[in-house]
Amino acid sequence: MKQGQIRKALSGFYYLYDDGEMVRSKGRGVFRVRGVTPLVGDFVDYEKDGENDAVIVNVHERKNELVRPPIANVDQALLVFSVKEPNFSPKLLDRFLAVIESYGVEPVIILTKTDLLDENDAAHIRRYMDYYRGIGYTVLKTNMGDGAISEELGPIIEARTTVLTGQSGVGKSTLLNTLMPELELKTDEISDSLGRGRHTTRHVELIEFAGGLVADTPGFSSLDFDHIEKEELAGCFAEFAELSENCKFRGCLHLKEPKCAVKAAVESGEAEQFRYDHYVQFLQEIIDRKPRYPS
Structure with missing residues (x-):
C-alpha cells in the first residue's frame, strides 16, 4: 500500500504527491456511500490503477478541516x-479571525495595497x-511588486501548511505571483460597479514554497458560525479568551453578567470597543440561528 498527500483537486481527480512524484487518482466508489470526501491536504493510502493512475483507498485522520476553502491539515x-479597493473592514477581519481560530489554525494578517x-x-x-499585534497576531504589509514580502514570509511558511485566503479582489493572486513568479496566476481588475474583484482561482492547490506548502484558495466575502456554539465564541477572540478566566461566572457570555472581566477590560480601555462590538454581533448571529436537527 502506497501513501501520499493530496496536493490538488481538479475536475474530479486528486493529484497525490509521493516521494517527489505526482500521481493522478480517483476516490473509491464506497467513499460516496460513506460520506467521505477527500480534501486537498489529506494524507491517504492508495493503490496503482494502471500505469499512470491510482485509486485512493483510505483517508487518514485529519488534524482539522476547513469548509470554505475545502482543505485539511x-x-x-x-x-x-x-486597505483600499476594497476598503479595509475590521468587522470582516474579525469574522475571519474568529472562524480561523475556531479550527485551531494560527492566523497571520497581511495588508495589501498599502x-x-x-x-x-x-x-x-x-x-x-497596533492593536492586533498587541494581542499576539503577526501583521505584515505589502503592495504590488514588493519583493521584500518573500523574505518576511519565508520563515513563517517554512515546514508548515498555509492557507492563503481573504476577501475577493484583495490581491491574493498578486501576492502569490510576487512569491512565485513562475506560477503566472491570472488576476482581474476590480469591478467599478461591484466594488470587488472577480477571483480567478478555480481550484485549491498546495504549492511548495520556502520549505513549506501554500494553498491558493477561491475568494469569498463572508463566513458563518454554524459550527461554533455561543459559549465557544469568546475563545475565538484572542484577548477575550485570556480575560474570560477572570470572569466571576463560568460560561460567562460577556453580555449582562456581573463581574465580567471582558466588559471591565473594554470599559477600562485594555480591550478595544470595536472588538467587543463585533463579538456581540457575532454572538447574536449564533443565538439567532435556526436550531439544527439530525437528518
Whole structure:
C-alpha cells in the first residue's frame, strides 16, 4: 500500500504527491456511500490503477478541516486584506479571525495595497494593526511588486501548511505571483460597479514554497458560525479568551453578567470597543440561528 498527500483537486481527480512524484487518482466508489470526501491536504493510502493512475483507498485522520476553502491539515492561515479597493473592514477581519481560530489554525494578517493610503488613512489603519499585534497576531504589509514580502514570509511558511485566503479582489493572486513568479496566476481588475474583484482561482492547490506548502484558495466575502456554539465564541477572540478566566461566572457570555472581566477590560480601555462590538454581533448571529436537527 502506497501513501501520499493530496496536493490538488481538479475536475474530479486528486493529484497525490509521493516521494517527489505526482500521481493522478480517483476516490473509491464506497467513499460516496460513506460520506467521505477527500480534501486537498489529506494524507491517504492508495493503490496503482494502471500505469499512470491510482485509486485512493483510505483517508487518514485529519488534524482539522476547513469548509470554505475545502482543505485539511492546515497549520496557519495568511489572511490577506487590502486597505483600499476594497476598503479595509475590521468587522470582516474579525469574522475571519474568529472562524480561523475556531479550527485551531494560527492566523497571520497581511495588508495589501498599502501604497494607496494617504497619511490620514495610514494612521487610521495603523491604529488597528497596533492593536492586533498587541494581542499576539503577526501583521505584515505589502503592495504590488514588493519583493521584500518573500523574505518576511519565508520563515513563517517554512515546514508548515498555509492557507492563503481573504476577501475577493484583495490581491491574493498578486501576492502569490510576487512569491512565485513562475506560477503566472491570472488576476482581474476590480469591478467599478461591484466594488470587488472577480477571483480567478478555480481550484485549491498546495504549492511548495520556502520549505513549506501554500494553498491558493477561491475568494469569498463572508463566513458563518454554524459550527461554533455561543459559549465557544469568546475563545475565538484572542484577548477575550485570556480575560474570560477572570470572569466571576463560568460560561460567562460577556453580555449582562456581573463581574465580567471582558466588559471591565473594554470599559477600562485594555480591550478595544470595536472588538467587543463585533463579538456581540457575532454572538447574536449564533443565538439567532435556526436550531439544527439530525437528518
